[in-house]
Amino acid sequence: MARYDRAITVFSPDGHLFQVEYALEAVRKGNAAVGVRGTDIVVLGVEKKSTAKLQDSRTVRKIVSLDDHIALACAGLKADARVLINRARIECQSHRLTVEDPVTVEYITRYIAGLQQKYTQSGGVRPFGLSTLIVGFDPYAGVPSLYQTDPSGTFSAWKANATGRNSNSMREFLEKNYKETSGQETVKLAIRALLEVVESGGKNIEVAVMTKEHGLRQLEEAEIDAIVAEIEAEKAAAEAAKKAPPKET
């Protein structure tokens, strides 16, 4: 096995590309990120590891705009993310320039995934160590979308998904609790999924919502705290309801 993970262009005898799998490991060590698609809104949430006291937290933005109507969150190597995000932003403008139309979410996802794939089939380079969650609204159609890419270059559309640390638990939670939601309900669902694996509190989560009319909006810490408080209250009420019935009947 050790002989087959040097240059990633080499397959192992049992059909593995080890460098790609190791890149996926890097993603699994990255911060938790979740995306939920509603009927009229898409929400991205990212875990914010506690900032160092002297660090200016405003300069660490984990959810970025690729264009007016597309946003991206990722898990994994942040430096690799910078490169991909830059290429994607250029492609968004280039597309507007050549065909006079904004990109669709699928187009830019396909572009980013294509880029990630290229680096799994070239000499002397390593794959990008990140998975991305791409959200947006298709121009004209106005339909919200959520896509995910990974270091192998595969991509697919999702109703809700998670990546990064403990993504399996978040995905399980989402599979159990997902239903078609809109507006604030979608935001709550995303935050609830994140809270499964992240310490609760506004300063540990970064949340952004995208709507057709207002584009991308980052939620303030106070807003997030308020929603977290709501969720905790609902949880407490549910717990109390579970314990109460025997007395009532």
Next chain:
Amino acid sequence: MECVFGLVGNGFAIVAADTSAVHSILVHKSNEDKIMILDSHKLIAASGESGDRVQFTEYIQKNVALYQFRNGIPLTTAAAANFTRGELATALRKNPYFVNILLAGYDKETGPSLYYIDYIATLHKVDKGAFGYGSYFSLSMMDRHYHSGMTVEEAIDLVDKCIMEIRSRLVVAPPNFVIKIVDKDGAREYAWRESVKDVAVASA
């Protein structure tokens, strides 16, 4: 011949451009918008070779947008003007763009500004400027009546005076003009001055 002119007023900058798309002796259309909204607070009024005009200004527009996405804040008007001039200068000795540009913008810190950028990459920050044969008339008119800190009404009056001069004195005067303004509330269309409307063909 294409006419583009503009001036800076009190807290705003205004540009006017003719709206005829001409090829030799034929007028393709007389409602061609030659003033592009570069971003929320910038206008580019361009005249010259029509292919170059559209191609170049759209290229600048997309690069200005890219800067904003990469850096989270928009370019200042001065920076956009210098970038534009740089692109013209780079292309000049290989494959020059035949486009003359008046770049008007509003920055929160420095207020309104107007930049004169001609096709051989000259860049001047000006209070009033003009391109084309019409400039002979509009510059003279503005030299006579312009003063710093004009109100919107005074500026529009001056613009109308210039358009009147161009219409009456230029032999191939364009019939229609579009006026756009940029101030703290953004860049937007202000008015059209039409003397010839494209007539809809009546069904036989």
